[in-house]
Amino acid sequence: MLIPESIRLFLRTIYPRKPMEILLEITNKCNLRCKMCWLWGEHGVGDRYSGLELNRNEIFELIDELSNFKPTLTITGGEPFVRSDLIDILRYIKSNRMKVRILTNGTLLDDKKIQELCEIKVDEIVFSIDGPESIHDSIRGRGTFRKVTENIRKLAKYRMESNKPKITTNTTITKLLVGRLKETVDAIRIYTSDVVDTYRFQHLWYITRKELLVSKRVVNKLLKVSAPYMESHLIPTLQVPNPKKIIKEISYVSSIPKVQIFPNLDKLELINFYTENVKTNRRCKSPFYFGVVVKPNGDVVFCPDEWITYILGNIRESNLISIWSSRCARKFRLILLRYGSFPMCKRCCWMYSV
Numbered sequence: 297m298l299i300p301e302s303i304r305l306f307l308r309t310i311y312p313r314k315p316m317e318i319l320l321e322i323t324n325k326c327n328l329r330c331k332m333c334w335l336w337g338e339h340g341v342g343d344r345y346s347g348l349e350l351n352r353n354e355i356f357e358l359i360d361e362l363s364n365f366k367p368t369l370t371i372t373g374g375e376p377f378v379r380s381d382l383i384d385i386l387r388y389i390k391s392n393r394m395k396v397r398i399l400t401n402g403t404l405l406d407d408k409k410i411q412e413l414c415e416i417k418v419d420e421i422v423f424s425i426d427g428p429e430s431i432h433d434s435i436r437g438r439g440t441f442r443k444v445t446e447n448i449r450k451l452a453k454y455r456m457e458s459n460k461p462k463i464t465t466n467t468t469i470t471k472l473l474v475g476r477l478k479e480t481v482d483a484i485r486i487y488t489s490d491v492v493d494t495y496r497f498q499h500l501w502y503i504t505r506k507e508l509l510v511s512k513r514v515v516n517k518l519l520k521v522s523a524p525y526m527e528s529h530l531i532p533t534l535q536v537p538n539p540k541k542i543i544k545e546i547s548y549v550s551s552i553p554k555v556q557i558f559p560n561l562d563k564l565e566l567i568n569f570y571t572e573n574v575k576t577n578r579r580c581k582s583p584f585y586f587g588v589v590v591k592p593n594g595d596v597v598f599c600p601d602e603w604i605t606y607i608l609g610n611i612r613e614s615n616l617i618s619i620w621s622s623r624c625a626r627k628f629r630l631i632l633l634r635y636g637s638f639p640m641c642k643r644c645c646w647m648y649s650v
Contacts, residue, residue, distance in 0.1 A: 312621050312629075314365040317587035319372060319600055320358075322385070323349055324592055326375040328401055330426075330436050332470070332531075343374075345592035352381045354594065354612065356388055361615055363392035367587065370397050374592075377404035383412050395419045399466075401436065402444035410447065413461060414454040420462040422496075423448060427473050428483040445487035452491035464494040468501075469546075471537050477549040496556045497549070502531035503640050504572055511640035518631050518638075521605050526640060539570040559648030569643060580637045580647045583629050588620060596620075598628060600646070 324343040350358075362369070369389055376382050376398055389396045397420035405413075413421065426432040429441040448463060455461060465484055467473070473480065481495050503511065508526055515523045543563055550557050561569060568574055583598040590596055594611045596619045606628065609619035619625065641647055 312625070313585055314617065315367050315587040315620055316585060317368045317370060318362060318616075319370045319587065319589040320355075321372055321374070321589065321592050322355070322376055322382070323374040323379050325378045326373060326401075327378060327404060328375065328436050328440070330401075332435065332468070348593040350590075350592065350594050350611075352384060355385055358590070358611055358616065359385075359388055359392055359394070361617070363394060366392075366394050368395040368397070370399065372399040375401055375404065377409070383409065383416070386413070386418055387416050390416050390418070397422060397461075400424070401440070402447050403440055405447040405451075407450065410450050411454050413451070414458065417458055418461040420464060421451065422464045422466050425465045425467050425480070425484060426470075427467060427476060427480050429487075431472050431476070431480075441483075442487070445484065448488045449491060452488070462493045463491060464496055465492055466496045466498055468498050469537055469542065470500060471535050474537050474541050475545065477542075477545050478552070481549065481552060481555060493554065494556050495552075495554050496558050497546070498558045498645060499561070499569060499643070500531070500536065501529060501643055501645060502536065503529045503643070505530065507573065507639055511638060514639055515606075518635060519606050519628070523605065523640075525605075529640070536570055539567045543567075559645050561648065565648075574642045576637070576642050576647075578637065578642075578647055580632060580641055580644070582646050583625070583632065586646070588616070590616075598625075599641075599644075 324345050359369075371382070371386070377400060379385075386396060386398075396418055398418060399422045402421075402423040423444055425441070425444060426435045432441040433439065448465075451461070451463060467480055469477070477497060480497075484492060484495060503526065508530055511526060512523050515521060543566060546557055546566070549555055550560075565576075568576065588596050588598055588608070589600050590611060596608045596611060596616065597606065598608065599606075606624075608624045608628075609622055611619070614622075637644075637647060
């Protein structure tokens with residue numbers, strides 16, 4: 297007998313299992329100033345945690361707790377390699393036999409770091425590449441495309457024996473890339489000597505001005521918190537890709553070996569995704585069993601980025617499992633069960649993939 301999804305999620309609310317994945321934002325600092333970034337871009341919130349970051353020993357204590365049930369750890373920022381102790385943190389994670397991936401712009405790597413990453417056997421490194429060289433450099437800065445692709449080549453050279461880390465590139469589908477998705481794959485393939493394991497294209501995660509106003513009202517009403525940083529995902533409609541122009545292109549490029557579309561939407565979902573006041577019957581399941589985000593200062597939240605200020609707890613004050621099972625966490629899950637996903641969440645890639 298199949299149990300309805302709503303009942304299964306309710307049971308997960310009352311009796312939550314341990315999270316499968318932890319997103320650890322170890323810093324908000326970054327060496328680049330990418331135009332679309334929700335931290336350092338036009339609408340970015342900047343470094344809200346300067347002087348408040350978890351130190352190495354505090355992160356080690358968190359890893360000790362997580363090692364009891366071994367979720368996958370995703371290390372992100374900001375730019376993780378801004379931290380001088382990142383290699384030590386990665387080494388400690390792997391010594392506890394946990395899977396770990398890193399999200400990076402790839403520009404701060406050097407031969408020593410690359411060799412250490414391979415020796416530690418980090419499971420995956422995801423490099424952000426925004427398109428062919430001209431587009432990537434217009435967003436991230438002159439010379440950054442050549443720098444990151446050079447480092448990918450070096451990484452492949454050092455990892456030859458263990459085949460770790462897995463090398464993934466992640467490219468957000470912006471209006472600039474319409475008609476140039478295959479060119480992006482070809483450019484990365486040429487400049488990296490075809491060593492990339494997965495070329496991932498990710499749909500744009502954004503909110504319109506009208507959706508922003510509705511979302512703020514809903515968040516304030518249901519969660520009793522403000523959403524002062526929601527503007528960080530605000531993108532004018534004119535900069536959003538026309539779905540009718542990219543449907544065929546996505547269909548074609550997804551047939552190329554090693555290419556992955558994230559999330560993988562069907563035709564109707566794709567058109568709806570890029571429509572004002574997007575509607576979806578999907579329910580976010582991430583808070584029920586997938587995982588949480590640990591912010592640079594130890595705050596624990598369900599949602600990545602800077603959507604809302606609904607904080608579940610802080611690992612400097614409580615252990616993560618207590619926070620995961622807390623009254624605040626239960627309240628959030630019950631609201632999702634009753635009202636469905638929040639308006640600003642309806643283009644969240646986590647909702648479509650978990």
